[in-house]
Each structure stands twice: as C-alpha cells, then as structure tokens.
Amino acid sequence: MSVITTISIWIIPxxxxxxxxxxxxxxxPAYELFVEGGKEGISIAVSLLPYLLGMMVSITIFRSSxxxxxxxxxxxxxxxxxxxxxxxxxxxxxxxxxxxxxxxITTDLISTYGPDSFIGRLASTMQGSTDTTxxxxxxxxxxxxxxxxxDALKVGLLADLVGIITSIIIVSIxx
Amino acid sequence: xxxGTMADVNEALFASxxxxxxxxxxxxxxxxxxxxxxxxxxxxGILKKLASLFKPLIVKLFPxxxxxxxxxxxxxxxxxxxxxxxxxxxxxxxxxxxEEMKKLSRSNEASRSMxxxxxxxxxxxxxxxxxxxxxxxxxNSAAPTEIVGTTLIATLITTxxxxxxxxxxxxxRERKHKK
Numbered sequence: 001m002s003v004i005t006t007i008s009i010w011i012i013p014x015x016x017x018x019x020x021x022x023x024x025x026x027x028x029p030a031y032e033l034f035v036e037g038g039k040e041g042i043s044i045a046v047s048l049l050p051y052l053l054g055m056m057v058s059i060t061i062f063r064s065s066x067x068x069x070x071x072x073x074x075x076x077x078x079x080x081x082x083x084x085x086x087x088x089x090x091x092x093x094x095x096x097x098x099x100x101x102x103x104x105i106t107t108d109l110i111s112t113y114g115p116d117s118f119i120g121r122l123a124s125t126m127q128g129s130t131d132t133t134x135x136x137x138x139x140x141x142x143x144x145x146x147x148x149x150x151d152a153l154k155v156g157l158l159a160d161l162v163g164i165i166t167s168i169i170i171v172s173i174x175x
Numbered sequence: 176x177x178x179g180t181m182a183d184v185n186e187a188l189f190a191s192x193x194x195x196x197x198x199x200x201x202x203x204x205x206x207x208x209x210x211x212x213x214x215x216x217x218x219x220g221i222l223k224k225l226a227s228l229f230k231p232l233i234v235k236l237f238p239x240x241x242x243x244x245x246x247x248x249x250x251x252x253x254x255x256x257x258x259x260x261x262x263x264x265x266x267x268x269x270x271x272x273x274e275e276m277k278k279l280s281r282s283n284e285a286s287r288s289m290x291x292x293x294x295x296x297x298x299x300x301x302x303x304x305x306x307x308x309x310x311x312x313x314x315n316s317a318a319p320t321e322i323v324g325t326t327l328i329a330t331l332i333t334t335x336x337x338x339x340x341x342x343x344x345x346x347x348r349e350r351k352h353k354k
Contacts, residue, residue, distance in 0.1 A: 131299040152289070
C-alpha cells in the first residue's frame with residue numbers, strides 16, 4: 001500500500017524530469033515545443049466549454065427539479081427485491097451523472113452509517129470502481145467536436161451497471 | 176414542475192452554468208501544462224517507445240489503429256495516468272488520443288476505436304482510490320484501506336465486462352451494416 005502511495009507522489013516529478021532530460025540530450029528546443037503544445041491546450045479548453053456547460057446545466061436541472069428523486073422512488077421496491085440496499089440507490093444513479101454529487105453522497109453515507117459498516121464499505125467500493133460516464137464522454141467527444149456518440153453512451157452505462165452489481169457481490173463475499 | 180421546485184431549477188440553471196465555466200478555467204492550466212510537456216515528449220520519441228513497449232496488448236484492443244501510430248502512445252499514457260490516479264494528466268492525453276483517432280477515421284461520428292477507448296475510461300482504471308481512503312480516514316475507519324482490494328477486483332471485472340460489451344455492440348453494428 002505505502003509503496004503505491006509513494007509511486008503516486010513521485011511519478012509526476014519523475015515523468016517531467018525524464019521528458020526534459022531526454023529533450024536536452026537530443027538537443028531539442030524544449031521551451032519552444034512546450035509553448036507550442038501548450039497553446040493548443042487553451043483552444044481545446046475554450047472549445048470544450050459549450051459542450052460541458054450544456055451537459056452540466058441539463059444534469060443539474062434534472063436533479064434539482066426532483067425528476068431524479070421521482071425515478072429513484074419508483075424503482076426502489078424493485079431494487080430491494082433483487083437485494084440492492086435502498087440507501088445505495090441514489091449513489092448508483094448519481095455516479096455516472098455527476099462526480100462531485102456522487103462523492104458528496106458517498107461521504108454522507110460513510111458519515112451516517114460509519115466507514116466500517118456494510119453500506120460504508122459498499123459505497124466506498126462503488127465510488128472507486130466506476131467513473132462519471134457522462135462527464136468523460138462529454139469532455140472527450142467535445143474536445144474533437146464529435147456529436148454522434150455511437151454506442152459509447154449505451155456501452156458506458158451498461159458497464160456502470162456491471163460495476164454496481166459486481167461491487168455488491170464482491171463486498172458481500174469479502175466482508 | 177408540479178412539485179414546486181421551479182425556484183430551485185432557476186437557481187440551479189445559472190449556478191451550474193457558472194460551475195462549468197469554473198471547471199473549464201481549471202482545465203486550462205492542466206491542459207496547457209501537460210500538452211506542452213507531451214509535445215516535448217512526442218518530439219523526443221518517448222511516446223513511440225512507450226507504445227512499442229505495450230504493443231501486443233494494445234494492438235488487440237485497437238485493431239483499427241496502425242501499430243506505430245502516435246494515437247497508441249497517447250492511449251497508453253492516458254491508461255497509465257489513470258492507473259496511478261493522475262486524473263488531471265489523464266484528460267489531456269486522452270484528448271490527444273481522440274484527436275489522433277479522429278485523424279484516422281476522418282469522420283464526425285464516433286469510430287470503433289474511440290468507443291473502445293472511452294468505454295475503458297468510463298469503467299474506471301484506478302489502482303488506489305485515494306479520495307475514498309481520505310474520506311474513510313476522516314470518519315475514523317478502523318481500516319481505511321480495506322476497500323482497496325474490493326475496489327481493485329470490482330474495477331478489473333467491470334473493465335473486462337466493458338470491453339466484452341463493447342465488442343458485442345461492435346459486432347451487432349457490423350451485422351446491421353451488412354444487411
């Protein structure tokens with residue numbers, strides 16, 4: 001565990017050093033190249049804004065209007081039949097939509113039920129084993145101006161479902 | 176609409192717009208730094224070396240991309256950054272990978288490689304969920320890191336399933352195309 005934490009802290013400075021050293025050895029104009037590549041970053045960020053803003057505004061409306069809650073309320077009885085604890089349903093639905101909101105829900109679950117409870121462990125595992133599908137698709141497709149996502153959203157959401165189910169199974173077996 | 180949440184919606188509408196702008200401003204610094212650095216790395220041939228190192232695995236995942244194409248190097252850098260939880264380094268590299276893949280497909284629709292790449296990204300590739308561990312420590316967990324194992328297994332299974340689902344959808348698309 002501590003080995004991996006150490007690697008995580010060291011890796012960025014080491015990468016920066018390796019890149020700059022290799023450039024120096026090959027006598028490349030490192031600073032000019034850096035500026036040239038960096039300029040690209042600004043235009044990417046600016047062109048990303050409309051995609052990100054549209055997606056974030058619609059997601060927030062969906063959540064704050066109570067539509068998300070209404071859906072969760074209706075699904076609750078079915079999910080409980082399959083053995084999914086009701087407390088985790090909001091997290092399962094929020095995880096693909098909003099990273100910050102999901103983290104807030106996880107923190108809330110951990111503080112309410114305790115980090116070492118079944119729900120606390122399950123929330124931790126669920127949070128770590130899936131990612132914010134909508135955000136990732138928006139940023140990556142938006143950055144290259146692709147509006148037709150193909151099957152990406154469907155496959156991404158199916159994978160999230162798999163992630164939630166495996167988390168429940170694994171946490172039940174291990175703890 | 177009928178729940179009397181209209182005031183909330185109004186507020187959320189503009190608050191989230193602002194949030195998106197803040198997010199993009201935060202992205203600017205990260206994008207400029209990493210894309211600048213990666214340009215040096217690319218010219219120095221580091222990306223190519225990296226790509227050739229993991230070639231066998233990555234070629235199987237992305238059969239549409241030529242073996243020595245720069246896209247491979249960016250895809251690998253993105254995966255590696257993700258594995259170590261370096262989210263802010265992963266995004267710029269992923270964007271470069273997408274650009275290269277777009278050059279290959281020359282179309283405005285998502286290509287097969289793009290879908291595979293993004294599905295692997297959305298299934299999460301974290302080795303150590305640092306944020307969660309920090310939260311668990313904050314709430315006095317007896318063993319804050321005990322979820323590392325379960326998260327790792329869950330991530331592994333999810334990523335494998337994601338790749339399988341991606342393949343199934345690809346073959347289904349192909350069949351539709353032929354008909």
